[in-house]
Each structure stands twice: as structure tokens, then as C-alpha cells.
Amino acid sequence: MEILINILLFAIMVACAMAIAKIRHLFAVVMLSGAFSLLAALLFVTLDAVDVAFTEAAVGAGISTVLMLGTIALTVRREKPSYRSSFVPLLVVILTGAVLVYGTLDMPNFGDPNAVVHQHVGPEYIERIPKEVDVPNFVTAILASYRGFDTLGEVAVVFTAGIGVVLLLSGLGAKARRPKILAQNSDNNEASS
Amino acid sequence: MFAIAAIALLIAMFLGLARLFKGPTLYDRALAVNAFGTFTVLFIGVMGFLNQRPDFLDISLLYALINFAGTIAILKFFRYRALGDVPQKPEGDQ
Known part of the structure; x- marks a missing residue:
């Protein structure tokens, strides 16, 4: 179920990104990028990274939308059509994406309890937090109490x-x-x- | 049950995106983004119940606040072309 929801979210994100690339009307582009940020925040929520998701929603959908609107008010409302070939940018994007995917090959599986990062200080915090702080969310306990x-x-x-x-x-x-x-x-x- | 609700919300998001893409006027698009934010709020709630952990409901309330403030900011920007101290215009000067 979660996989299906993630795939659907990614599909909507891709549709959103293609719409952003296609539209020349800059106001619509700003609104679409706000929607894109909200979708990214939803993906972070499905990954249980609620604090990151909240930052993404506040900065991406809130502040930067308004900043972009301010920019549009100072400049023009329509993007000039570009006649240059987009082959080189496409190549750069594909290469960067390939490098990023290659980088994930060495990473442990998502949520793997035996991953290296979960063996260092994590178990100690998991043992101490219910006794010492008693906050249901461990990230909150570490941020607000230990640090x-x-x-x-x-x-x-x-x-x-x-x-x-x-x-x-x-x-x-x-x-x-x-x-x-x-x-x-x-x-x-x-x-x- | 909650899965169906989540899928329905995703479909609704797609329709909102279509309105964002097509929307003839600026207000269609502003309204579509506002609706999109509402779908986000609902989706976070539904995801909480879908994963049997409705602890994040209060976070979806925060999203509702952000959505409200963002929409107000966008509309205020339309109206006055500025965000901070709005110079008071005399009546009927539109």
C-alpha cells in the first residue's frame, strides 16, 4: 500500500515538474512550484521525517512562493520562449541523476535496523530516552533535551x-x-x- | 478504508494539478493551490490513520495554518503589490 502511494506521489510530482517546464506563464509556474513543494513535504511525511517535511512546506510552499511573486511583480509575467537546444542540459541532468543513483547502490536498505548509522549512538538514546526524558518522539527528545x-x-x-x-x-x-x-x-x- | 481515502485524495490532487495547469485566470490558480494545501492536510491525517499512528494530526493542523497564511500572502500581494506596511489608499482610488 505504502509503495503504491509513494509511486502515485512521485507520478504527481513528475507531472507537476513537466507542467512547470512547459508553462510560459510565470505566475502559474510559481503556483505549481508551491504545489511541488507540498508534494515533496508529503513524501517526507510518508518517510516519517515530519520535521523536514514541515520545513519544506513552510519554506518551499510559503516563503519562496511569496518571494517569487515579488520577483514577478518587479520583472515580467511571461517567460521568453527559448530557441536553444536543450540537449546539453538534458545530458547534464541525466548524468547527475545516474551518479546519484550509483551513490545509492552502496547504501543499506531503507529502514534496515542493522545499518551502520543505527549501530552508533542510536541504541543508547533509544534505551535512555524513555527513562530520562519520556517524550514519544526521539528526535524531539534529542533536539530539545540532549542538545x-x-x-x-x-x-x-x-x-x-x-x-x-x-x-x-x-x-x-x-x-x-x-x-x-x-x-x-x-x-x-x-x-x- | 483509509487506503481508499488516500487514493481518492491523490486523484483529487491530480485534478487540482490539472486546474493549476489549465486554469484560465489567476484566481483559479490561487484557489487550486489553496485546495492543494487542504489536500496535503487531509493526506497527512489519512496517512497517520493508515499507518495506525495518528500522532501527526497536530502537524496537519500546522499545515492548515501555513496554507491559510500563504494564501493570504498571495492574495494580499495581488491586491497591494507589497507585503509589509500597506499604504492606505483613499476610497474609490482603484
Whole structure:
């Protein structure tokens, strides 16, 4: 069942990617890339990587969609048709994909409990977490308890970035320009009245 | 039961994708992306019950919030061409 769902998800993703490559109307491309990110997030959820999926959905479908819309507002809405041959890019993509597939040949099977990564510190955490932290999700326990200071630093970084974005979006530059515009408007109003 | 629901949701996603591809107007596409986000929320819920572990339901609620905020951002961008402090236009100045 899970395999069927994964195959269907991948099929929809491929259809989405082909639509992105085909459409020249850039607004539709932005919307389609948001849908593509949501599909990628769903694949991460089926792989049980919920935190990665959430980052993908927030960044891919949320922030970058808005950033791309901002770019479209600053530039043009239609993509110019390209007359160059796409043979070389196709070759590069196929080669990169082949190298990536070749790289997976050495990897252990998905979910294999005897894989090397599951033999190092994993068993110790699995033994200690129910006794010491008692949180159902082990990733949460490690991030919030065993590596709490690390997460605190990350939160500080993200908070600083958030303050920066809010300051940029709140339009400090626009406020500096506004008195002039307001003055002009009041001049016009006085002239018209 | 949940498997059928999951497959139906995937088919619905495909139809939403078709509307995204064809959609004549911008609003069709914005609505299609919004519906796509709703399908994502539902699919996460259905996957939780399908795998007998409905622990991720609260995460699907977060997705619903992201979807809502994203749609608001897109529509606000349509309306005002800016995201932050929107300059107040006088009435009837459209």
C-alpha cells in the first residue's frame, strides 16, 4: 500500500515538474512550484521525517512562493520562449541523476535496523530516552533535551533573522520616504481645494 | 478504508494539478493551490490513520495554518503589490 502511494506521489510530482517546464506563464509556474513543494513535504511525511517535511512546506510552499511573486511583480509575467537546444542540459541532468543513483547502490536498505548509522549512538538514546526524558518522539527528545543549548542557539539565530525580515518588510525605507509623499499629497489637496 | 481515502485524495490532487495547469485566470490558480494545501492536510491525517499512528494530526493542523497564511500572502500581494506596511489608499482610488 505504502509503495503504491509513494509511486502515485512521485507520478504527481513528475507531472507537476513537466507542467512547470512547459508553462510560459510565470505566475502559474510559481503556483505549481508551491504545489511541488507540498508534494515533496508529503513524501517526507510518508518517510516519517515530519520535521523536514514541515520545513519544506513552510519554506518551499510559503516563503519562496511569496518571494517569487515579488520577483514577478518587479520583472515580467511571461517567460521568453527559448530557441536553444536543450540537449546539453538534458545530458547534464541525466548524468547527475545516474551518479546519484550509483551513490545509492552502496547504501543499506531503507529502514534496515542493522545499518551502520543505527549501530552508533542510536541504541543508547533509544534505551535512555524513555527513562530520562519520556517524550514519544526521539528526535524531539534529542533536539530539545540532549542538545538543548544547540537548539537554543538556533532559536536565537532564527529569531534574529525574523526580526531582520520584519524590519525590512515593515518598510523603514518607505517611512523615510513617506514624509515627502505626504507633503506632496497635502500640497495637491490644498491646490485642489 | 483509509487506503481508499488516500487514493481518492491523490486523484483529487491530480485534478487540482490539472486546474493549476489549465486554469484560465489567476484566481483559479490561487484557489487550486489553496485546495492543494487542504489536500496535503487531509493526506497527512489519512496517512497517520493508515499507518495506525495518528500522532501527526497536530502537524496537519500546522499545515492548515501555513496554507491559510500563504494564501493570504498571495492574495494580499495581488491586491497591494507589497507585503509589509500597506499604504492606505483613499476610497474609490482603484
